[in-house]
Amino acid sequence: MENPFSSTPDQTPSTYYLQLTAAFVRGELGSSSATQTYFKKPLEDLINEENKELVKLGEEKKLELNFLKKQNAAPYLDKLFGILRGVQPDQVLNLEKKQTDFVWQLVDEFHYLPTIALSMDKKQVERIRSLHKGGFTTLSTKENLPFPKLQGYPSNQFDVVTSTDGFETEKELMEALPELARVTKRFIILTFSEKFNQKMIRDYLESQNILQFRIEKPEKYCILIGRK
Secondary structure, three states: OOOOOOEOOOOOEOOEOHHHHHHHHHHHHHHHOOOOHHHHOOHHHOOHHHHHHHHHHHHHOOOOOHHHEOOOOOHHHHHHHHHHHHHOOOOEEEEEOOOOOHHHHHHHHOOOOOEEEEEOOHHHHHHHHHHHHOOOOOEEOOOOOOOOOOOOOOOOOEEEEEEEOOOOOHHHHHHHHHHHHHHEEEEEEEEEEOOOOHHHHHHHHHHOOOOEEEEEOOOOEEEEEEEO
């Protein structure tokens, strides 16, 4: 499905993820600027010009917006998005220990898809909360999880669970795998360094009844797609 918020009417790409940036500005400034029309409307009802006005206001107020500037997606992430388009999930959980840009690219393309993004990076959590407050309600998060335990989420809850570059070491990923495998209902999609022990990761997931596998290596990364 084409994302109507990812470009201007003449199809020239915006510098920012436009709707996301507008939501962030509203979340950060809403209480002090609520008299403005574009703070009162539902986010999805804003036209491009109103979104751009919000971006301009955020820049004038010197908000930190650089994290929402569009980046050229690495080829392996392009491949991952192709996989997600094929899967057509009804809900996604993304787990990361360090801050990544993947979640912004994910929700920009799949803006209609309920997504929970969990991170140990406090700034990342604060940003997601501001986006949600500003009207981007399909994206949410939680704070103070006893990482990597996903307490409060029952087994087999999420259609798709993802983690892309969210773990810097093999040990961190292996610590998170039990919970990732537990809460996924259909698919688990991981990206990790080609230096990680693929057999160990695969063997563990097989022990958790994730039995259908594909591992691809488009760059110096591996993409693992597993299905229950």
